Amino acid sequence: MEGERQQAFRARLIARLEELATGEALGRDGKKVVQLDQQSVGRLSRMDALxxxxxxxxxxxxxxxxxxxxxxxxxxxxxxxFGYCTDCGDEIAAARLKHDPAAALCMSCARG
Structure with a gap:
């Protein structure tokens, strides 16, 4: 695969990593332990929080x-x-990589 295309894939992958890091930071509050104090929260509210x-x-x-x-x-x-199947070594279709640059398997191996 030529260097320019590789750099484009690298940029997309790094941008997605940054998006995931932002999403993880925003989702931290939602993973906190739910307090089960029956005096302050009703049963349905606790179930919703859980x-x-x-x-x-x-x-x-x-x-x-x-x-x-x-x-x-x-x-x-x-x-x-990059761009080669980790199972069989065949080249991964360009359309598959365009859709998912992190794809590690060709379509044949992905299907099983």
Whole structure:
């Protein structure tokens, strides 16, 4: 893959990492421990708070997984392996990389 395209992919990956870091910082409050004081909050409010906490934790796990994928793609860029399937070694379709620059598998391997 030519250097200009690699730099464009690198820029997109780094920008996405920054977005994820911002999202994680904004989501910290939602992951805090929910106080279960029955005198200050009703049962439905506590259930809503617990559900919100669970959703914030799930979103954080998804951001972390995407961050790992992006960092792995940046390593592949540095090592000259970007754009090639990590399973079979075939080239990953340009359209797939355009859609998801962190893609590590070609479509054949991704399908199983």
């Amino acid at each position: 559900q919100s906490q669970a959703m914030a934790q799930a979103a954080s796990r998804m951001r972390l997984a995407e961050e790992r994928r992006i960092k792995a793609a940046l390593v592949r860029l540095d090592e000259g392996e």
